Structure formats: structure tokens, C-alpha cells
Amino acid sequence: MTAADAESQSSTKPRRIPSVADLDLQALAEAIAPALGPILAKAIEDSVVRELRHQRRTSPAPDGLMTLAQGAAYLNVSPKTLCAWRSEGRVKALLVGRRWRYPRAALDKVAICPWHPGAK
Numbered sequence: 001m002t003a004a005d006a007e008s009q010s011s012t013k014p015r016r017i018p019s020v021a022d023l024d025l026q027a028l029a030e031a032i033a034p035a036l037g038p039i040l041a042k043a044i045e046d047s048v049v050r051e052l053r054h055q056r057r058t059s060p061a062p063d064g065l066m067t068l069a070q071g072a073a074y075l076n077v078s079p080k081t082l083c084a085w086r087s088e089g090r091v092k093a094l095l096v097g098r099r100w101r102y103p104r105a106a107l108d109k110v111a112i113c114p115w116h117p118g119a120k
Helices: 003-012 025-058 068-075 079-088 104-112
Strands: 094-096 099-103
Touching: 068 079, 068 099, 068 104, 079 099, 099 104
Parallel strands: none
Antiparallel strands: 094 099
């Protein structure tokens, strides 16, 4: 094999991409931590606040009544669908003040079999 053949053969080999195991992640994290510390802290704080707001919106009240957003999240449907089901009589709802509340038991009936005639 000549030098030209060896050189052409070595250039056709694909380059190896380093894997995560090859990287010293701890050293990398220590090097960028001073610069990214405040940015990461703010990002984590924002993420936690968003999650807590979501949980507050989607977790039912202790009395078993749910808001439109909570009921829709509970059934994994859109709020428009839940409103339509309420208008059709598929879901029983209570008018509390000027807002509709959905009992968990009524939502459970619809969750089991939404097309059942008894749900209408």
C-alpha cells in the first residue's frame, strides 16, 4: 500500500463524534456555573411557579366541585367540549354565583362512558 492509498483510505473513514461518556460534564458544569448560576436559578424558579399555578388550576377543591378548567383537565378534554356536554345535558353542573361548578361524581360518570344514554 502506498502513502497515497493510506491517506485516501484514512480520509474516507467517518469521524467519530464524541459521546456524552467522553465529556467531563462535572468540569464543564463547574466552569460555566458562575456565569449560568443566576440564569439557571431564574429559569428553575419560573418553571416551579408555572407548575404550581398549573396544579392550582387543575386540582379539585376539597368539596369535590371543579371549575371549568379543572373539569376539562380532569377529563382530558377541552373546556369548549365540557361546556357543550353541559349544554347537551351529558354532564351535570351547578351554578355557584355566576360560575359553573362540576361535581367529581358527575365527571366520573362521563369519564367511564361518555356516549352512554344515561350520561345524557
